[in-house]
Amino acid sequence: MNPDDYLMLSGIQHFAFCRRQWALIHIEQVWKENVLTFGGRQMHRNADDPFFTESRGDVLLSRSVPLVSHTLRVYGIADVVEYHRSDTGVAIAGREGSWTVVPVEYKAGRRKPDDRDEVQLCAQAICLEEMYRTRIERGYLYYGKTRRRTEVILDDELRNRVAELVAGMYALYDAGITPPAELLPHCKNCSLVDLCMPAVSSRRRSVDRYLTVCIGKDET
Numbered sequence: 001m002n003p004d005d006y007l008m009l010s011g012i013q014h015f016a017f018c019r020r021q022w023a024l025i026h027i028e029q030v031w032k033e034n035v036l037t038f039g040g041r042q043m044h045r046n047a048d049d050p051f052f053t054e055s056r057g058d059v060l061l062s063r064s065v066p067l068v069s070h071t072l073r074v075y076g077i078a079d080v081v082e083y084h085r086s087d088t089g090v091a092i093a094g095r096e097g098s099w100t101v102v103p104v105e106y107k108a109g110r111r112k113p114d115d116r117d118e119v120q121l122c123a124q125a126i127c128l129e130e131m132y133r134t135r136i137e138r139g140y141l142y143y144g145k146t147r148r149r150t151e152v153i154l155d156d157e158l159r160n161r162v163a164e165l166v167a168g169m170y171a172l173y174d175a176g177i178t179p180p181a182e183l184l185p186h187c188k189n190c191s192l193v194d195l196c197m198p199a200v201s202s203r204r205r206s207v208d209r210y211l212t213v214c215i216g217k218d219e220t
Contacts, residue, residue, distance in 0.1 A: 007169055009067060009076030012123050012162065015169050016116040017186065024192055046113040046135035053186065058085035060095065067127035072166050076123045083124045101128050103139040110145045115158075119142050119165055122158045 007026065014022040024030040037211065054061040058140045060083040066076045082102040083089075089098035097168040107117055118141070125136040152158075171178070181196050 002169065006068070006073045006075045007166070007173060009069075009072075009123050009127065010120065012074070012165050013116045013120040014048060015165050016114065016119050018184075019168070019172065019188065020179045020181055020196060021190055021192055023172055024196065027173060027176060027178055030192060032197055033113075033123065044059060053091065059083065060092070060099065061146050063138040067124055067131070069123070069127040069130050071130060072126060072163070072168060073170070074123060074127070076124070076127070078128070079106045081128065090134045101132055101134060101136055101138070103128060104142060104149065105139070106142045106144070108144045110143055111141070118152050118158060119162050121152055122154050122162045123166070125154050126162065 011026050012024055014025055024184060026032070042075075045152045062081050062083070063079065065078040067078055080103075082104055083092055083095075083099035084098040085097055085100060089099065089100040092099050103121060105117065105121045105124065120140045121141060125139050128134075131138050138147040138154060139152050139153060187196075
């Protein structure tokens with residue numbers, strides 16, 4: 001497959017949050033800013049400097065690192081990748097010694113009740129594993145609201161979850177399907193809620209089901 005046809009890695013977070021939201025953005029090319037997405041964009045702007053490399057003792061930091069996985073067929077950018085000096089690590093161009101690769105993803109808000117941040121971080125790690133031919137056991141999520149970072153263990157369960165989500169993304173993308181709207185509690189946090197109109201769509205489906213039942217009874 002042509003790498004230009006690969007899906008955006010960042011979309012896995014949208015897909016884990018809501019498949020319809022992912023399809024609106026990545027299939028129908030619809031987007032709308034809200035306070036949550038604006039805050040996230042501002043935080044990423046601070047981290048996105050592709051020429052920035054910082055050395056802190058035995059740790060190197062690189063920002064805005066390009067990523068690709070030919071196994072998952074995704075591409076994207078890692079906010080920050082840390083390289084920790086290690087006897088069992090990999091070689092880094094322009095640096096002596098060996099280094100362990102650790103991805104760090106920045107988020108503007110707080111830790112989510114679901115796994116959307118974890119799967120995005122894990123997908124980044126899988127890309128880095130292919131690029132450096134190594135195994136990455138952990139990564140970190142940094143949350144702007146709490147100014148803390150949380151360690152994420154990249155176990156087989158999380159990796160399988162990433163593979164499942166990416167397969168689902170490709171299934172919808174190849175078919176060109178946008179799932180119907182469904183009103184759920186997390187809709188209030190979605191930047192596309194006014195365009196998606198889940199409340200209206202849900203009521204319409206309820207009316208359609210009611211009419212179908214009524215018509216069926218009349219025919220009998």
